Structures are given as C-alpha cells and as structure tokens.
Amino acid sequence: MIYPDLELDVPEHLGRVHFVGIGGSGMSGIARMMHQAGVPVTGSDRSANYSTRALEEIGIPVAIGHDAAHVGDATALVVTGALWTDNPEYQLALATGLPVLHRSQALAWLARGKRTVSVAGAHGKTTSTGMVVTGLLGLGADPSFVNGGIIESLGVSSAPGADDLFVIEADESDKSFLIYDTAVALITNVDPEHLDFYGSREAFMQAFVDFARAAREQVVISADDPGALEVLAALRETGSTVAIRTFGEAEDADVRLVDIDDSGPVRFAAEIAGERYEAQLGVYGRHNAVNAVGALAVLTALGFDAAASLAAIAQFGGTKRRFEFHADVAGVRVYDDYAHHPTEVAALLDSARAVVGEGRLIAIHQPHLFSRTRLFHREFAEVLERGADHTVVLAVDGAREDPVAGVTGELVSNDFEDASRVAYVDDWQRAADYLADFARPGDVMVTMSCGTVYQIIPQVVSALRDRFEPAGQ
Numbered sequence: 001m002i003y004p005d006l007e008l009d010v011p012e013h014l015g016r017v018h019f020v021g022i023g024g025s026g027m028s029g030i031a032r033m034m035h036q037a038g039v040p041v042t043g044s045d046r047s048a049n050y051s052t053r054a055l056e057e058i059g060i061p062v063a064i065g066h067d068a069a070h071v072g073d074a075t076a077l078v079v080t081g082a083l084w085t086d087n088p089e090y091q092l093a094l095a096t097g098l099p100v101l102h103r104s105q106a107l108a109w110l111a112r113g114k115r116t117v118s119v120a121g122a123h124g125k126t127t128s129t130g131m132v133v134t135g136l137l138g139l140g141a142d143p144s145f146v147n148g149g150i151i152e153s154l155g156v157s158s159a160p161g162a163d164d165l166f167v168i169e170a171d172e173s174d175k176s177f178l179i180y181d182t183a184v185a186l187i188t189n190v191d192p193e194h195l196d197f198y199g200s201r202e203a204f205m206q207a208f209v210d211f212a213r214a215a216r217e218q219v220v221i222s223a224d225d226p227g228a229l230e231v232l233a234a235l236r237e238t239g240s241t242v243a244i245r246t247f248g249e250a251e252d253a254d255v256r257l258v259d260i261d262d263s264g265p266v267r268f269a270a271e272i273a274g275e276r277y278e279a280q281l282g283v284y285g286r287h288n289a290v291n292a293v294g295a296l297a298v299l300t301a302l303g304f305d306a307a308a309s310l311a312a313i314a315q316f317g318g319t320k321r322r323f324e325f326h327a328d329v330a331g332v333r334v335y336d337d338y339a340h341h342p343t344e345v346a347a348l349l350d351s352a353r354a355v356v357g358e359g360r361l362i363a364i365h366q367p368h369l370f371s372r373t374r375l376f377h378r379e380f381a382e383v384l385e386r387g388a389d390h391t392v393v394l395a396v397d398g399a400r401e402d403p404v405a406g407v408t409g410e411l412v413s414n415d416f417e418d419a420s421r422v423a424y425v426d427d428w429q430r431a432a433d434y435l436a437d438f439a440r441p442g443d444v445m446v447t448m449s450c451g452t453v454y455q456i457i458p459q460v461v462s463a464l465r466d467r468f469e470p471a472g473q
Helices: 025-036 050-057 088-096 103-111 125-138 201-213 226-237 286-301 306-313 342-356 370-387 428-438 453-468
Strands: 017-020 041-045 062-064 076-079 100-102 115-120 144-151 156-159 165-169 182-187 218-222 243-248 255-261 265-272 275-284 324-329 332-337 361-365 390-393 422-424 444-448
Touching: 017 025, 017 088, 025 041, 025 050, 025 076, 025 103, 025 144, 025 156, 041 050, 050 062, 076 088, 076 103, 088 100, 100 103, 103 144, 103 165, 115 125, 115 201, 125 144, 125 165, 125 286, 125 306, 182 201, 182 286, 201 226, 218 226, 218 286, 226 243, 243 286, 255 286, 265 286, 265 306, 275 286, 275 306, 275 342, 286 306, 286 342, 324 453, 332 342, 332 453, 342 361, 342 370, 342 444, 361 370, 361 428, 361 453, 370 422, 390 428, 428 453, 444 453
Parallel strands: 017 041, 017 076, 041 062, 076 100, 115 165, 115 182, 144 165, 182 218, 218 243, 243 255, 332 444, 361 390, 361 444, 390 422
Antiparallel strands: 144 156, 255 265, 265 275, 324 332
8 A cells, every 4th residue: 555645745737647546436536637727647547447438538548457658758646545566657656756646645736725625534525525515516606626436416526616615535544634735624423444554543533633623714523423522522622723613413513413304315404503404315314414414514614504505415416336226127226335334334224224115125245455354344244234134245355455364254244143144155146146046026235345346236237137037028
C-alpha cells in the first residue's frame, strides 16, 4: 500500500498526468476533473470497467494492464493507496524521479482556493456527499464535487462547478483527509478501523480530532455515534474554537431527527431551533434518514434555508453500489451494495428488510481484506446471522494485501451459531449455482463488499434463469 506524504509540496502546474489505477471510483472522478480543467490526462488499470469506458468516451486514453511504457511522457504520476509498490509504472517514477502524487493530493490540488466541504466517517461518506451535492444543486448552487461513488441522478462521481464551493468525500484510512483545506467538515461517524495503518485506536481517534479542529468555518458531527461523541468531547476539552453543529436523534442535537418511518422509502422529520421540517426520501433505510439530517446540517451551516434545503436533499436518488437493483428473475430480486464493515452490513440488511415483503433476505458476503476479516469476523457473523435469513460467504478479496495463513471466509461462516443459515463457498460458479438452487420467488439477494463481489452478479442471474426460465418454456 502507498501512503501519502503529507508534507509534499504539490506544484501549481502539473503538466501531463498519468493515473495508475484510474478505474477506481475515486481516481476516475479526479481524473475526469483534471481533464475538464484542461490538464492532459492518461491512465491505466488492471481491467476495464464502467469508469474506464466512461473516461475513454470523454477523450482520456486508458491502457488495460500495467506496464512502464504506459507512463509515456507524463510529468507526474497519480496513484491510489491500494496500489502494489512493485507496480512497474510506479517503479519507473521512483527510478526516474517523476513526481508521485497520492490521489488525495491530486484532489487537494483541484480544490485549492475553494470553499471546501469535506465529508468523512467510517461509513455513510459516499451517500452523505451525494446528498450534500444533490441539495446544493437543487438550491440553485453550482458546486464542484468529487464523490467516492456515482450519483445516480447525475450519472457521474465528479463535476466542475462555477461556484466557490467544492464538496469532497474525504478518506480517513491513511490520514489523507488532513491534507484538505476544509471550510466545513462533516463527520458522519467515527468507528475505529484501518488500525493496520494507525497502529492504535487512540491514533485513529486523534486523526479525527485533528481533522475537526482544522475546519476553518464549522464542524458538523453526529450527536449519536459513540466515536463521534469522543471526538466532540476531545474538541471541547482541548479548548478548540471551531464552531460545532450536531445532528442526530439525541435530544440535544442542533439538527434533530425525529419520527422515522422506514417501512418503505424512509420518512422523517427534522427539528431545528423549535421548527419542524418533514421529508420523504427516494431511498430506503433508517441510516439514510441520519445521512439526510447530516447533509441538512451542512447546508444550513453554509447559510441555506432549512425547508428548501431538506426539500432539495429529498431528491437524492442514491449512488451506484448502494443497494443498487440489478435484476428480477421469476420474482427473485438481486441487489448489490458496497457495505464492507459490520456496521454498514447491519444498516444495509435493515434497509433491505423493508423491500423483502414475504420473501427471504439472502446475503452474499465477500470479506474484504485479510486484516479486516481477522479483526471483525465475529462481528460480521453476528450481524449477518441477525439480519439475513441465509448467508453465502465467499473467499476473501485481499485487494492490496498479501494472504494471511488461516484467514479465509470460513472465519465468518464458522462463527454462526446456527450453521444451517450459512454456507461458505469459495468458488463463484458453485456459489451462483447454490444460490439458484436455494432461491424461491419473493426472495431478495444482496451482494455486499467494496471488493469485486459485484462481478458475480451475471453468474448469479444466469444461474437463476437456468433454473426458473429454462430454454423452450
């Protein structure tokens, strides 16, 4: 894994920039923005995907596979933290002295001189960023933005705007969220993770305190999340002068969430200074009501009217890979979601339950990272067994990590109390066939991981069609 050099002085003029791993959700958005800003951009990735094809359509050359020759005459390299250090393009840059920018530094370069809204948290960042952007656009503003996922209503994860506002999803995994010159910081929650980088829970929490303290105008922070409350207490104990605005269900929240109805697309009310504002979103789940009041707190902190802001946020239609519908085969509905932490999985299953009806909820869980699986396999098993009717656990997607002896998906499946409610299947085709045999009309299947699990969906759909829609019938 490649970590950002927080002290690196990024030049004002970058010249020609080559992105290594350009197809990632965050990297593709940054590349798009640089291209639109007039910076010559090229890129490479190990495989083609929706994002690489979209970049090629706007004129960005993308090479599939990694080779030092792809760098060409670039004068700077942009890399994602998930890149292997033996990548030939990265190694060429090191050997020739070519400047190497972490993706966060490229994003900070784009946001320089702007009034930046940085959205951070262990989960909910992408949705909350999408809600803030949707709200601003609905209010007539024209912000620039870079999100970690594609906003469904816009069809992109990033776009330049004419206003001085710039909304970004800020990654806490490697301290890179400290790079940004943040005006308004939104902290959705603080659930200690990435301890392989931070080394301790205390260091992780301190990074959020530093992020909040650095906000030039205001920090908007959850009044419910235990980790966020720790950060809030630390800010107050150290005499921080940053303005604070809280949101959530707590009675003392500045923007209070009340009367949640999540039996369908979620309905709720928000109370601010004694005034009540009601809304219905186009997305499901109690957690999205929380995300919405967080976004509302940001927009009102920016000076926008509360009623108009909530009405604009309510137009948010979701982001790709957030409970995204893919297929309905004989009444078996297949969805995909990015959830990859126990808290996210629990929230996803709660949301999915609202659309299941009389059917069963079947989770397809791909553990992501060996380190995360080792730390949280019991928690994953607990939330999956509690929230789903049946779970299929796949092999671990190690991504940037080397395999760890004894760390497999079986760590999760073996922690189920009722072994009949889980199956560990490490081969995708066998998993797809198993799911098709197990399914019945009315069931809802959800793939979940920030890894490659979405790529199993065509196999699952094909297996379902072979069972329920045989040729000639």
